[in-house]
Amino acid sequence: MIYQRLLRPLLFRFDPEWAHDQAIAWGAAATGIPGLLRCASRMHRVDDSRLNIRVAGICFENPLGLAAGYDKSGRAVAAMASLGFGHLEVGSVSAIPSAGNAKPRLWRLPIDHAICVHYGLPNDGAAAVAKRLQDQSISTPLGINLVNTNHGECSDAISPDEILQDYVTAADTLRECASYFMLNLSCPNTSDGRAFFDTPGHLRELLDRLASISIDVPLFLKLSPDWDDAAIDRILQTVDGFESVAGFMFNLSSRRRSGLATPREIWNDWPGAISGAPTKEWMDRRIVSLYRQMDRRRHRIIAAGGVATAEDAYRKLRAGASLVQLLTALVYEGPGVVRRINRGLLGLLEHDGVSHIDDIVGADVDLS
Template identity: 40%
Template sequence: MVYRTLVKPALFRMDPERAHHLTIDALARLGRVPCARDLARRRYRHRDARLSTRFAGLWLENPIGMAAGFDKNGLAVSMLTSLGLGHVEIGSISASASLGNPTPRLFRLPDDEAVLVSYGVPNDGAQAVRDRLRGSERRVPIGVNLVKTNDGTPPTRESVTGDFLDSFTALAPLADFVTLNLSCPNTTAETDYFDDIDRVGELLTALGDHDPAVPIVLKIKPTTDRGRLSDLVAVARETAQVKGIAINLPSASPGDYSLVGRYGSVATRLGAVSGPPVRSLIDAVLRHLAEILGPRSGIDLVAAGGVTSGDDAYRKLRLGASVVQLYTALIYRGPQVTSQILAGIASHLEADGFEQVGDAVGADVWSG
C-alpha cells in the first residue's frame, strides 16, 4: 500500500532516470543501517523450504533474483540482498568507467507496465565497484555482470578480450557467479561483436587461462534460430566453468511490439524494451534452449522478461529456467512483488504435486 499509494506516484512524477538514481541512493543509505536491513528482511522474505534450489552450483533460498541493470554500480547490494530475493545480479560493469549514451535514455511505457532502456551501460568501472563490494554486506549470492567498455571505438579481439579480462580479474574474486554480457542491446560498436560465435570461444579460452574458480554465465542475444542456439550451447559446453546461459533483451523500439499504449516519438526510439511486451519472445527462446540442452546438462538457464506474477515465473520454470529474474515488475509493483510471486510459485507447486521447485524446472519440455 505504501509503495502503490505514496512512493510510486511520487517517483512517476519525476524523470525516469532521476527517479532511478534517487531509488538507488535511498537503498544504499538504508543498507548502511543494520536495523533497516533486518526490518526489510522480516517484511519481504518469503520462507518456504519447497522454493530452495540450486543454480550454477550455488544454493539459493528461492529461484527469484534481481536482474542486472537495476544496480549498475553495486551501490545498494546490502539492502537489495535483504529484500527476499534468492540472488542479486549487479552491473553491467566494464573495465573502465563509461558515461553511456546521451540523455534522455530511459522511458516508461506505463500502459504496458514496460520500460524502454537505452542507457549504453554507464558505470563507474570495475575498480570502483570492486571497492564497494568489499565493504558490502550480503545475505544472498551476488552475480556480477561484465560488459565491454562502451567507448565508441570499433571492437577488436585484443580490445574486447583485454577489457573483459581486466574487469573479470578485478571482480570475479568478489562474486558468487560472473555473467558475461555478450549482447548488450544499447551500445553501438559492440552489439553484434559476438554474433561470430568463434569469438565467444576465444573469450572463454582467454578467461580459462586465468583459471577462474567462479561459475560463468553467458548472456546471449535472443534468437529463435535453433542452429545458432545449438552452436552457442556447443561452445558453452567446451568450458567447464560455464554453468549458465541467460537470455538478454533484443535491440528494438516500442513500435516493434503490439502495445496497449501510444507513446508518440518514443515509439520509434531504439533501445531495449523490458516487461510484458517481450514475454513471449523470451519464453520461445527459453524453450528452444531447454530442448537443446536437455535435462541434467550441468548448464542452468536464466530467464527474465515480462515476469509480473507467480504465473509468469512458474511458466518460465516449467520451460526450463532454473532461476527467474525481475526488474521492471519492481518498478511498477514495488518490492512486495517478490514475495507475491514466490507465493504464487508455491501454490502452483502444490497444485501440480511437486515437492521442490527444482522438480518443476523443464516440466513442459522434458517430461515424457
C-alpha cells in the same frame, strides 16, 4: 499497496532515470542502517525449503533474483538483499568506468507495464565496484554481469583483442566478489554489444583467456534473443569444451517491439530495447527452445522478461528455467513484489501437488 497507491504515482511524476537514481541512493543510504535492513528482511523474506534450489553448485534460498541493470555499480546490494531476493545480479560492469549513452535514455510505457532502455552500460568500472562490494557483506548469492566498456559513439574503433581483454580485466578485478559471472554477450544498446559475438571465434577466445587466468567462478552467458537457433547452436558447440560455463539467459531484443498498446507515435523515436510485460510470451518461447537445444545435464537457464507475478515465474520455470529474474516489475509493483511472488510460488506448488521447486523445471516442455 502503499507503493502502488502513493509512492509510484509520486515517482512517476519525475524523469525515469532520476527516479531510478533516487531509488539506488535510498538503498545505498539504508546500507548504513543495519537495523532497518534486518527489519526489511523480516518483512520480505520467505523462508521455506521447498523454494531452495542448487544451481551451478550455488545454493539459492529461492529462485527469484534481481536482474542486471537495476543496481549497476553495486551501490545498494545490502538493501536489495533485504527485499527477499534469492540472488542479486549487479552490473553490467566493464573494466573502465563508462558514462553510457547520451540522455534521455530511459522511458516508461505505463499502459504496457514496460520500460524502453537505452542506457548504454553506464557504470563505475570494475575497480570501484570491487571495492564497494568488498565493503558490503551479504549472504545472498551475488552475480556480477560483465561487459566490454562502452567508450561512446565518437570513440576510435576498438580492436577485438581490446574488447576481449576488457572482459578479462573486469573478471580478474571482481573474481573475489562474485558467486557467478554473467558474461553479457549481447547488449542491445551499443553497436559493439550487438555484433561482436556473432563471430563464433570471439567467444572461444574469451573463454580461453578467462581459463588462462584461472577464473573458477561459474560462468553464465547472456545471449541475444535475436539470434536464431543456428546461431545458438554455434554458441552451444563453442562452450562444449568449457566446464566453467554453467548456463545461459536471454537479454532484451534490439529489434522486437510488437504488441505494444502504447501508441506508436509515443515511442517511435526512442532508441533502445523494451523490457517488461510485452516481452513475456516470446521470451518464454525462447526459453523452451533453448531448453530443448542445450545439454540439460550440464547447463541451466536463468530467465527474465516480464516477470511480475508468481504465475509468470512459475511458467518460466516450467518452460525450462532454473532461476528467474525481474527488474521492470520492481518499478511498477514496488519491493513487495518479491515476497508476493515467492509466496505465490508456494501456493502454486501446493495446488499442483509438487513438493519442491526443482521438480517443475522444464515440466511443460515436450522433449520427445
